[in-house]
Amino acid sequence: MGFETIDFEIADGVATLTLNRPAVMNALNRQMRAEITKALSTLPSGVRCVVLTGAGRGFCSGQDLTDGSAAANLEATLRDEYEPMLRAVTQCEVPVIAAVNGVAAGAGANLALAADVVIATQSASFIQAFTRIGLIPDAGGTWIIPRSIGLARAMGMMLFAEPVTADQAQEWGMIWQSVPDTEFQNAVKARAAALAKGPTQAYRAIREALAASSANDLDAQLQLEARLQGQAGRSADFIEGVTAFLQKRPAAFTGR
Known part of the structure; x- marks a missing residue:
């Protein structure tokens, strides 16, 4: 499809979408949001599962703060760019697995949590970092997170902006599974293969x-x-x- 900020590969019924801006921890800019939306909204026939992951040492650090066009009008950016991307995840025709290979922060955490199943390495963490720059959680976080972990934990997570480890996230019910780093790739492949062969x-x-x-x-x-x-x-x-x-x-x- 000719993407620049993501890699998109298909094998054995599984489409793997890799956020591919590792130099900036796969921070979300306008082009990446558009490419994620396009890839998930135009899946080729034969795809029966999607794996969403990140290149390098992290999953996604959230909004690219050097992207001045987004900061100029945050409301418009959320409505015009983030909402279509999140709907492309939640309304995808096939199950979506978020394979969180490292830190998932801000909108990057909420992008992962919008998936149907979240599998994370034990070294990964989830952080609602918005208050560190004077903002509120967005990208669906205020809807998704309290429904999975309850109001008290969601409030603390968002007010204090402290990282939640993958093990904590599994214990709280925020994600499906925390996996030892050495087993992570095989665990994701096995789950994706099972869904790709399912009903x-x-x-x-x-x-x-x-x-x-x-x-x-x-x-x-x-x-x-x-x-x-x-x-x-x-x-x-x-x-x-x-x-x-x-x-x-x-x-x-x-x-x-």
Whole structure:
């Protein structure tokens, strides 16, 4: 696709999107935000899982503070550039794994936390660094974080701007898994491969149901479950799953 600030590779149904500005800890500038949005919004057919990670020693240090165009109008930057990027993550057609290979700070932390599954190295950390420069957390952080770790921890994390280790983040429920650094790459590959071979339509429905659950009452959620389950029950993957179960063999899902 001809990207400059990210690397985008596809193999075995897994698209790996690597933030690639290691000299500045993969800080987000306007071009990178646009390229992330484009890559996730125009996935080639055959992609059934996305891995979002960073080049070098960190995942993402957040907003590039040397990008004067963003600082000139923060509200417009958030609405016009960050919101499309975050929606490209949360509304992606396939599951997104954030493979956090080091520090994830500010908007970079919230970009990672917008993914469906977050796997981090034990040496990684998450920091809401906004108050250090007189700002509030953005890029969805004030929505995502209190829903995963509760108001008290979210408030402390944001007011004090102190790093949360990967182990803490796992214990608090902010991420799925903290993995020893030596096992990190293999763990991410294994999880991505499993999702790429799974029932893609069912994954999409799970993500839709969970996204709606915080705003729905029980009756609305039961109705949504019934509708989504009806769709899943008409899929080729459901037929294959039941057939494989009866034949006592692994299912060969096609994502249809």
